[in-house]
Amino acid sequence: MLKNKKYSxxxxxxxxxxxxxxxxxxxxxxxxxxxxSANTQKRIKEYAKKNGYVPNQLARGLSRGKSETIGLIIPNISDTFYSKVAGVIEKEAQEQGYTVLFSSSYEDPKKEGKLIHSMLNRQVDGLIIASTQQNQKEIDFLKKEKFPFVLFDRYYPDKDTDYVVVDNYLGTKKITKHLLGLGRKKIGLITLKPGLEPIAQRLQGYKDALIDFDIKPEESHIVEIERESYFKEIENAIINLVSGEKTMDAIVFSTHYLASQGLRVLKKLSISVPKDVAIVSFDELSAFDIVDPPITSVIQPTNEIGSTAVNILLNKMNGAIHGKTETKVLETKLEIRASCGQVL
Incomplete structure (x- = not known):
């Protein structure tokens, strides 16, 4: 026998x-x-191990009517939040004997729809999707075909689906209340234009925190910008909030990338954080704890999101859950750092 022979x-x-x-x-x-017999099983397993037998996953999957592959569709793999969750999903799936196929929709609903059908054509056993929330037709199709899938981060409130999300409302409410507790009363919000459920929930959390402190939310204190052009729009947004009579003493950023670009603009404008304006962010980048000053953030449990999504999907694929949808709303963590400043 050849020394490097691949055993079948x-x-x-x-x-x-x-x-x-x-x-x-x-x-x-x-x-x-x-x-x-136990003896025969032992002989076979020991011989296979000794000779480095590696199963042909495709053939093995076909013989079972499965591909042993999971499809993962996310908005953008370069986004730190999605890349972290994707890494956890891949690790959890591999431990259960599954390979993960990754694809990014780039927030394009048409591309997302094509990716769903492309994954199905590749005979994946299940799908995990962070949807654009504009693909009701494909979601209805998956439900009609009883194909196993789990949504994460975003879901369709009017559709009965399995999903894993965080409490966006409470997370933003807590971070806004923290600013209010420090004596910051004029708090602005820089967020994305409506369209995604998490963003809508974060906006409501911000407003309700103000109401709880008997402060009326002012629409002029809320700046909504386009996702595609936030890099250009955010400077005007900040200038709008920190100049003139309505100068804010704090700003809540509804995403980590808005906060990151906002910090660049504040530095460019020579606006001191937190002396001139306090800064907080929903979600964070890895550098938020080492920049000067470190940024107070709402941290999402990426490990729990990924592992929960995989576990729910595998339960669906293996028939452990029949007809019943499984939903999880996970808590966020408020990481308080120096960007909030002290009581005024």
Missing amino acids: LKDIANDLNISKTTVSFVLNNKGDENKI
Whole structure:
């Protein structure tokens, strides 16, 4: 035998003078149910291990009617939040014997729809999707076909689906109340234009925090900008909030990338944080704890989001949940740092 030979089921069967079917049953952990003796199972497993046998995942999947592959569709793999969650999903899936196919929709609903059907054509066993929330047709199709899928980060409030999200409302309410508790009373919000459920929830959390402190939310204190052009729009947004009579003493950024670009603009304008204006962010970048000053952030539990999404999907794929949808709303953590300043 060649030293670097790649062993197959047939090779093992021939070498041990055992049928290929018996070898297949044992290596797929079906030896007991097919009444194969413990001694035979031991011989096969030890021989396979000794010779470095690696199963052909495609053939193995086809024989079971499965591809042992999960499709993951996210807005953008370069976004730190989604890349973290994707890493957890990949690790959790691999531990369960599944490979993950990644694709980015770039917030394009048409592209997302095509990716869903492309994944189905590749015969993935299930899907995990951070949707644009503009693909009701595809979601309805998956539900009609009873195809296993789980949504995360975003979901469709009017549709009965499995999903994993965080409490965006409470997270933003807590971070706004923290500023109010420090004596900051004129708090602005820089956020994205409506369209996504998490953004709508963060806006409401901000407003309700002010109301709880008997402060009427002012529309002029809320700046909504386009996702595609936030890099250019955010300077005008900040100038609008920190100049003139309505100068804010704090700003809440509804996403980490808005906060990141906002910091660049504040530095460019020579506006001191937190002396002139306090800064807080929903979600964070890895550098937020080392910049000067470190940024107070609402931290999302990316490990729990990823592992929960995989577990729900596997339960659906394996028939552990019949007909019943499973939803999880996870808590965020408020990480208080120096960008809030002290009581005024």
